[in-house]
Amino acid sequence: MRARWLLAAALLGLACGYGYARLQRPAAADIAAAPAPAATQPDKVETSTTVRLPRLGEAAAQTLSLRNLPHPPLPPARPSWSSAQDALRQRAEAGDAAAAREWLERDGRCYSMLQFGLNGYSGDLPTREFSRAASRGHPRLRTVDPQLQQALAIGDEAQRRQALGALQQRLLDECRGYAPQGPGVRYALGEIAARNGSDKDFWQFINDPPLAFGYSRDLDQMIDWARRAPLMVRERARGGDADAAYALGMAYAQGLEEGRADEANSSHYLSAAVSDDPLQAYRWLSLYLRNGDGDAARSAAARAQLERLGGQLSAEQRAQAQGWQP
Amino acid sequence: MANANTLRDSVLLVALFAGGAAAGAWLGRSEAPAAAAAAPASAAQTAPAPEPAPPRETSTAAPAAGKAANTPAAALPPRDLPVADYFDQLAAQALQGDAAAARRLADDMAECANSERQFDAVEDILDRAGRGARGAGPDAAQERGPRPRRGREGSDDGLGEAERRLQFAERFLQRAQETERRCAGINAAQIARSGEFIRAAALAGDNAARLCYALAPNEWQRDLLSPEWQDWSQRWKSEAPDMVRRAFEGGLPEAAATLSAMYSPWQPARGTRPWTGQLGDQPYWAYAYAAVARQTLGAEAAPRLAEVMQQHAQRLTPAQVAQADAWAAAARARIRFEAPLPGTRDFWRSSSLCDGVRRAGGRL
Numbered sequence: 001m002r003a004r005w006l007l008a009a010a011l012l013g014l015a016c017g018y019g020y021a022r023l024q025r026p027a028a029a030d031i032a033a034a035p036a037p038a039a040t041q042p043d044k045v046e047t048s049t050t051v052r053l054p055r056l057g058e059a060a061a062q063t064l065s066l067r068n069l070p071h072p073p074l075p076p077a078r079p080s081w082s083s084a085q086d087a088l089r090q091r092a093e094a095g096d097a098a099a100a101r102e103w104l105e106r107d108g109r110c111y112s113m114l115q116f117g118l119n120g121y122s123g124d125l126p127t128r129e130f131s132r133a134a135s136r137g138h139p140r141l142r143t144v145d146p147q148l149q150q151a152l153a154i155g156d157e158a159q160r161r162q163a164l165g166a167l168q169q170r171l172l173d174e175c176r177g178y179a180p181q182g183p184g185v186r187y188a189l190g191e192i193a194a195r196n197g198s199d200k201d202f203w204q205f206i207n208d209p210p211l212a213f214g215y216s217r218d219l220d221q222m223i224d225w226a227r228r229a230p231l232m233v234r235e236r237a238r239g240g241d242a243d244a245a246y247a248l249g250m251a252y253a254q255g256l257e258e259g260r261a262d263e264a265n266s267s268h269y270l271s272a273a274v275s276d277d278p279l280q281a282y283r284w285l286s287l288y289l290r291n292g293d294g295d296a297a298r299s300a301a302a303r304a305q306l307e308r309l310g311g312q313l314s315a316e317q318r319a320q321a322q323g324w325q326p
Numbered sequence: 327m328a329n330a331n332t333l334r335d336s337v338l339l340v341a342l343f344a345g346g347a348a349a350g351a352w353l354g355r356s357e358a359p360a361a362a363a364a365a366p367a368s369a370a371q372t373a374p375a376p377e378p379a380p381p382r383e384t385s386t387a388a389p390a391a392g393k394a395a396n397t398p399a400a401a402l403p404p405r406d407l408p409v410a411d412y413f414d415q416l417a418a419q420a421l422q423g424d425a426a427a428a429r430r431l432a433d434d435m436a437e438c439a440n441s442e443r444q445f446d447a448v449e450d451i452l453d454r455a456g457r458g459a460r461g462a463g464p465d466a467a468q469e470r471g472p473r474p475r476r477g478r479e480g481s482d483d484g485l486g487e488a489e490r491r492l493q494f495a496e497r498f499l500q501r502a503q504e505t506e507r508r509c510a511g512i513n514a515a516q517i518a519r520s521g522e523f524i525r526a527a528a529l530a531g532d533n534a535a536r537l538c539y540a541l542a543p544n545e546w547q548r549d550l551l552s553p554e555w556q557d558w559s560q561r562w563k564s565e566a567p568d569m570v571r572r573a574f575e576g577g578l579p580e581a582a583a584t585l586s587a588m589y590s591p592w593q594p595a596r597g598t599r600p601w602t603g604q605l606g607d608q609p610y611w612a613y614a615y616a617a618v619a620r621q622t623l624g625a626e627a628a629p630r631l632a633e634v635m636q637q638h639a640q641r642l643t644p645a646q647v648a649q650a651d652a653w654a655a656a657a658r659a660r661i662r663f664e665a666p667l668p669g670t671r672d673f674w675r676s677s678s679l680c681d682g683v684r685r686a687g688g689r690l
Contacts, residue, residue, distance in 0.1 A: 213550060214550060215544075215600055216542070216544055216600040216601070217592075217600035217604075219543065219562075222550070222551065222559070225551070226551040226552075226555070227556065272549075272550060272551040273551040273553075274553075275552070
């Protein structure tokens, strides 16, 4: 009798284990009904280079540093539309910030010129579209070339047209055969420039990230930026950079929409990437005012924010935040 | 002593059950892959780039999605009711796995989120109409360049371009006002739940919602870059490709075109869809799905799809093309495809974001 019970327990265990294991896997019938075999995972082709970065929760932010984060992955180099661009990329990948910047600037210029191509037009330059867009301050042309503003400032109409025509010709020559590269290249080179380059390169990456926001193709880059940028700014702020302390304080104080409306704060995207946190905002803005950079407009904006945020904090929190050191 | 024996027997029983369970689990795991590998062997011989199977429905099911099949969906409230009147009721149904309720709320919240944009669009149309009327002289015609080819909307009925725009603006304004009325009392927190609803609808089996969720992540979670958006996007990335496959298996013809694009190389051309190349560059599957799309998306889409198929076929051997054609025919026989969504002629009538996304998914 006892042996029967023991045998039943063993068989019951066997059945349960088998059933559980099969439930965890697709049944053969399910797989057979699927379109094709599953020897590889094609959906990893584009996304396998994405590294999951930790979220910048406040507790994590205190212990994380940029050193823990891998650099954004660069897609494998293949010959592009321009050997000059490829050479710049090669130098940039070796850490040359100037080359990365030049690659980005040229890529940006040529991308802007995509809609001002000739499309079979064989008349005089500038084309009507280019001329109109330039004179109306089209966003794509606003920063395309410093000579554009000089040309537009010419009083004589014929000379102005001639200068614009020469500029368009030069840009078209430079961008002949242009083909935009995938978002991963542009983003990774932007990060290289920010990491190794000047303050301007750094803030360019923070305030005008090299990606298309809202475009789902750039999602990997958006996620990376949202996690990386606050850490980059925090590291700078900890090193005593007043601009970074101000940017962080304002970012914690307001979301994207508010940030856009605030002329004194150019870090709109940074604001969007961190949660509103009055205590953090109060700390960083207090630090900014203590170490002050003498910028009257920003100091006034920081004081106004402190006054507003102060109402959300206790007297003790305010006192601690005023003496806080990162 | 008797107690000691009982205890020993109990321990033995548990040990034997556990041992049996472990052995059973091992058997179960070792058997499944063998069966899976055996099934599609013939296809693998000629299909150079195999494709993952859609996972079982249970693997990413919503908390209550399992109820969807068994729970009869309650009738949806009429379209003209204010959304606030039924939001709570449908939200509760959506969380219980009611795909139709979830889809309806996702559409409603997307519409409410776009309410302001609709009025902006009307202003934009009116501005253009005004500019068109002012610039109606010969110089303006020259500036506009060659007259654009007229669509069905622009039949030659004697109306000027500016007047047509005004009529269009009027229709658009009516729709915007209707949206404003329906969305009165809906707050930002409710709108922010649109992503939750479209995902619930997708997981509960609504085919259009599957495609819509998979193709337009940032329309459903608009708080871009925020920590919540980061989590949303990370999860979306892991779910989106399978959602499109499920939409295809569920019989949504636009999903066939979407999958073809997802297996096509990304081209830096205007109009390239964001999902192009998302699954890599695999001409075999790009061709095979385009073949299904050509048979299911209707005559209007057929010429373009034939062109796309020809482009992909150039990168395949004749044997691979034949194999892909056979696969497409088998898919057509296996899956009962719905009719495609009608074209864009009356797009302004529809305020459904998902309808727009579905149409976009069906274009190559």
